Amino acid sequence: MATNIFNKEGWAQFRENLKNKFRLVIMNEDTFQEIASFKLTLFNFYLLGSSILVFVGFLALLFIAVTPIKRYLPGYGLGSSSEEVLSLMRKVEEIENEMSAQRIYLTNVKRMLTGDVETVDDIPVPEKNLLSNLVNLEEQNIASPSEEDNQLRKEVELEKIGNLAKRSRYSGFSKSEDIPIEGIFFVNPLKGEITSQFDLKKNHIGVDIVAPKNTAIKAALSGYVFLADWTLETGHTIGIQHANNLITFYKHNAALLKKVGAFVKAGEAIAIIGNTGTKTDGPHLHFEMWYKGIVMDPTDFISF
Incomplete structure (x- = not known):
């Protein structure tokens, strides 16, 4: 018992x-x-x-x-894990945006060097009823974002603004206003005679200027040198990134006076006139001007 x-x-x-x-x-x-x-x-x-x-x-x-x-234990570190995931998501989104902008920038530079021009006629025109479509979307019963979503969007925007501020030293341009190209004063890069005008029909996307031998070529605007190299067709070529999405190219030079990353002021000597490359028949400067990815006629803004 x-x-x-x-x-x-x-x-x-x-x-x-x-x-x-x-x-x-x-x-x-x-x-x-x-x-x-x-x-x-x-x-x-x-x-x-x-x-x-x-x-x-x-x-x-x-x-x-x-x-x-x-x-892997249920409930362990739930708060810290969520914060880490959000932080990683923001970093991934930021890297994706930077890579996308870099691809667009390199594509534009490649098109400039190869002469694949995008004219005003190639830019798609927005639909006339775009505004009415937006109004109709607002009138639809769409759930408004939550307060957490709004806070997250604000944080992402603040991070983007902070990154732009950090890159201000690299860009070298303190003005954030987008000045029209008509309001910009350009320095004549080379005093001489124009032998070949700007002509899109002939795929000549710049102007050719002749001048005496060993004449210095000057920067049309202040900016950073992003290209200083030699190519088979254009010889010694230098490209300068200016403010307001403006880029200038100086081709067929005998010698380059600046290297990539150098900051040059308007009117500062950057190269010596020459006859390098295969697309040339004598000492001259081939000068190109690109504004927001579209090639422009330099004679509309500079008196050579």
């Missing part, structure tokens, strides 16, 4: 049973020779089992604490 340990007699009997001694004997099955024997009590057995459980539990907690497996 089982003893009830929840009364005084049962508890006393249970404590007596804990003091009972037992012997654990290990014998050879064939010879019945005693190999080892151990004296045990129920108390010692319970104590040993409890110690093993505590030790295993301690090892399990230590393993979880010092290894990344804790990240």
